[in-house]
Amino acid sequence: MTEATRRERLRAETEREIRQAARALLVESGQDAVTLRAIARKLGITAPALYRYYDSHDALLRQLCDDICADMAAALYADLAADTSGEVGCKVRAVCHAFRRWALAHPQEFALVFASPRDPLGADQFGSVFLQLAGPLIASNQDANHVDEPVPAVLHEDLVRFQQVLRDAVAEHGVTLADEVLNLGKIYHVVQSWVRLYGHVALEVFGRFPFAVSNPEPMFDSMLDQMLADIGFAENG
Amino acid sequence: MTEATRRERLRAETEREIRQAARALLVESGQDAVTLRAIARKLGITAPALYRYYDSHDALLRQLCDDICADMAAALYADLAADTSGEVGCKVRAVCHAFRRWALAHPQEFALVFASPRDPLGADQFGSVFLQLAGPLIASNQDANHVDEPVPAVLHEDLVRFQQVLRDAVAEHGVTLADEVLNLGKIYHVVQSWVRLYGHVALEVFGRFPFAVSNPEPMFDSMLDQMLADIGFAENG
DNA sequence: CGGTTTTAGTGAACGGTGTTTACAAGAGTT
DNA sequence: AACTCTTGTAAACACCGTTCACTAAAACCG
Numbered sequence: 465m466t467e468a469t470r471r472e473r474l475r476a477e478t479e480r481e482i483r484q485a486a487r488a489l490l491v492e493s494g495q496d497a498v499t500l501r502a503i504a505r506k507l508g509i510t511a512p513a514l515y516r517y518y519d520s521h522d523a524l525l526r527q528l529c530d531d532i533c534a535d536m537a538a539a540l541y542a543d544l545a546a547d548t549s550g551e552v553g554c555k556v557r558a559v560c561h562a563f564r565r566w567a568l569a570h571p572q573e574f575a576l577v578f579a580s581p582r583d584p585l586g587a588d589q590f591g592s593v594f595l596q597l598a599g600p601l602i603a604s605n606q607d608a609n610h611v612d613e614p615v616p617a618v619l620h621e622d623l624v625r626f627q628q629v630l631r632d633a634v635a636e637h638g639v640t641l642a643d644e645v646l647n648l649g650k651i652y653h654v655v656q657s658w659v660r661l662y663g664h665v666a667l668e669v670f671g672r673f674p675f676a677v678s679n680p681e682p683m684f685d686s687m688l689d690q691m692l693a694d695i696g697f698a699e700n701g
Numbered sequence: 702m703t704e705a706t707r708r709e710r711l712r713a714e715t716e717r718e719i720r721q722a723a724r725a726l727l728v729e730s731g732q733d734a735v736t737l738r739a740i741a742r743k744l745g746i747t748a749p750a751l752y753r754y755y756d757s758h759d760a761l762l763r764q765l766c767d768d769i770c771a772d773m774a775a776a777l778y779a780d781l782a783a784d785t786s787g788e789v790g791c792k793v794r795a796v797c798h799a800f801r802r803w804a805l806a807h808p809q810e811f812a813l814v815f816a817s818p819r820d821p822l823g824a825d826q827f828g829s830v831f832l833q834l835a836g837p838l839i840a841s842n843q844d845a846n847h848v849d850e851p852v853p854a855v856l857h858e859d860l861v862r863f864q865q866v867l868r869d870a871v872a873e874h875g876v877t878l879a880d881e882v883l884n885l886g887k888i889y890h891v892v893q894s895w896v897r898l899y900g901h902v903a904l905e906v907f908g909r910f911p912f913a914v915s916n917p918e919p920m921f922d923s924m925l926d927q928m929l930a931d932i933g934f935a936e937n938g
Numbered sequence: 939c940g941g942t943t944t945t946a947g948t949g950a951a952c953g954g955t956g957t958t959t960a961c962a963a964g965a966g967t968t
Numbered sequence: 969a970a971c972t973c974t975t976g977t978a979a980a981c982a983c984c985g986t987t988c989a990c991t992a993a994a995a996c997c998g
Contacts, residue, residue, distance in 0.1 A: 471965065471974075478975090499955060512957075513976050521956060571818045579816035579907055581731075581808045594911040618919035626912040656924065658911060660893075663900020670816055674831040674895060675863040682855035687893065708945075708994065715946085736984060749986075750947050758985060 479517050481507055486528050494572050498525065525576070532573045536566050537593040544597065552605040553697035559597055560661055560688055567665045574669050578662070591629075598654065599633035602646065605697070613649035623651045630654075653695045660691055716754055718744055723765050727809050735762065762813075769810045773803055774830040781834065789841050790934035796834055797898055797925055804902045811906055815899070832870035835891065839867060839883065840876040850886035860885045863892070890932045897928055 485506040489498045500511040500521055518524040543562035547555050567574040577590065615623065627646055634641055664687055667673050668680050677683060722743040726735045737748040737758055755761040780799035784792050804811040814827065852860060864883055871878055901924055904910050905917050914920060 469966080475975085500957090501955070509975095510977060511955090512959090512978085515957075516975060575816065575818045578909055579812065579903065581812045581907060590909065591911050598911075616919055616923050618916065619923060622912070622914050622916065622920070629912050652923075655910070655920070656897075656927075659900040659904060659924065660897055661900075662904055662909070663896040663898075666816065666903055667896060667899055670818060672815055672827065672899070673892070674828050674835070675859070675866050677859050679855065679859065682853055683859070683892070686853050686856060686889075687896065690893075706995080712946085737986090738984070746946090747948060748984090749949085749988090752986080753946055 475517075478507070482514065482517055482524070483527065483531055486524060487531065490528065490572055490576075491570070495576055498528070500524070529577050532570075532577055533590055533593050536563075536570075536573075536577075537596055539566055540593075540597055544600075552601060553692055555604070556601055556692060556695075556697065557688055559601070561684075563661065564665050564668070564684055567669050571669050574666075579666060579670070594658070595629065595633035599630065600637055602630060602654075603634045603637055603639040603641065605645075612644070612647040613652075615648045615652050619652065620648065623648045623655075626655070627651050650696065657691050657695055660687055712754075715744070719751065719754055719761070720764065720768055723761060724768065727765065727813070728807070731809050732813055735765070737761070766814050769807075769814050770827055770830050773800075773807075773810075773814075774833055776803055777830075777834055781837075789838060790929055792841070793838055793929060793932075793934065794925055796838070797928075798921075800898065801902050801905070801921055804906050808906050811902075816903060816907070828866075831895070832866065836867065836870035837874055839891075840871045840874055840878065849881070849884040850889075852885045852889050856889065857885065860888045860892075864888050867891075887933065894928045894932055897924055 482503060485503045486498050488506070489502055500514050503524075504511045504514055514524070518527065540559050540562045544555055544559045547558040549555075567578075627648065630646060630651065631641055664680075664684055668677075668684075673680075719740060722740045723735050725743070726739055737751050740761075741748045741751055751761070755764065777796050777799045781792055781796045784795040786792075804815075864885065867883060867888065868878055901917075901921055905914075905921075910917075
């Protein structure tokens with residue numbers, strides 16, 4: 465059954481424990497608490513031993529980011545699947561709510577993954593999460609009544625590239641999109657929706673609204689309403 | 702001329718040097734490089750001496766945030782004043798561009814002040830910056846043709862409070878606003894504009910757009926167009 | 939002026955960090 | 969059994985925030 469050698473199994477197990485310990489420290493005590501020595505302490509080993517698994521503290525942090533992204537994607541996907549209504553608008557709303565809920569529940573992780581000037585690279589992982597969610601949603605919204613609004617010509621190049629990325633992502637789900645469905649106007653609205661979704665969530669997580677918002681959820685809902693309307697879903701989807 | 706004692710002058714000078722050194726370290730090498738020992742080293746003193754000026758490393762970081770906010774506010778205000786056109790739409794556009802430019806030029810400062818889960822408190826300083834800019838703009842836009850759109854009832858309480866904050870901010874500039882000008886619908890749009898402005902800038906600074914944007918400025922311009930239209934300014938203001 | 943108090947700064951120390959190096963002990967292989 | 973590769977340890981280095989006892993000078997005051 466186990467095709468790997470005994471040593472490989474042990475190594476994989478230790479690596480799993482390292483990630484788990486790092487994650488626990490991040491959640492319990494914040495990013496600064498994720499130290500090599502603290503992780504090693506949780507495993508009952510010494511700090512230098514961790515260098516057999518990761519090149520540096522920074523590399524471990526990067527791995528942690530990827531794990532977080534994967535977990536978040538799984539959580540969002542679960543919420544998406546839990547919405548049994550066929551309405552695509554409902555699904556979008558569900559996944560947006562799940563994103564906000566996740567960010568508020570994991571502010572440290574959110575800051576590390578989404579608001580860190582550290583890495584220009586981890587974007588791969590993040591992009592795949594985004595596409596994994598946006599892809600199916602777009603694929604299941606082929607009948608949306610949305611006209612092709614004109615988009616500034618300067619944006620065409622970037623939007624066409626993004627269009628191709630989205631098309632590929634959807635194709636992985638076995639769906640082929642017509643150009644009328646995935647027109648540039650809609651692509652642009654997808655990007656703009658991400659701007660607003662991210663903006664609201666980050667502002668809420670970091671407490672940077674220009675005044676104290678006593679109850680941010682209705683404001684989030686209100687923004688979603690307008691966002692969904694812009695993107696071509698029915699108001700009460 | 703110098704009404705302060707010699708000691709007070711020296712103390713003020715040292716404090717100025719501390720802030721300056723901290724700022725330089727942040728810009729040169731990132732937030733993690735702003736250590737007490739590094740600051741002290743730049744001044745030619747020892748680290749414990751800094752405790753005569755700040756209670757802790759964190760307190761110094763807070764002061765740094767405030768300084769950054771003040772500097773940014775000054776820069777934005779300068780750009781705002783540099784726009785000699787009477788058009789309010791142009792002024793809004795100018796200050797938004799200035800904000801983006803500042804954030805891209807000072808990513809470390811931006812991350813520290815706007816995307817740090819650290820303090821729920823420094824918000825005072827930040828809020829005052831926001832109001833210092835938004836106040837005059839709203840005050841000079843009294844003739845905007847903007848109808849009072851309905852706003853979800855749940856938001857009324859918060860929006861009314863923000864309305865009062867804005868009214869006070871504008872009053873400091875010697876202008877009194879009528880309710881028709883500063884209606885709740887417009888207040889809501891101001892908040893939504895901040896969401897989009899912040900969202901775009903943060904995504905660009907942190908490189909978190911879902912695909913590589915080759916030339917983000919036109920996209921920013923495009924967003925501003927829609928934002929200004931929503932908020933009641935003319936398209937080519 | 940002389941004595942006292944207040945202040946800015948020092949140096950040593952404590953416990954913490956990431957990281958490197960030399961070394962030991964076990965697992966796997968031949 | 970001998971050899972290699974892997975996984976861990978212990979010690980050390982340089983750095984960090986912070987505390988504490990202490991000095992030297994400035995400011996104050998009778």
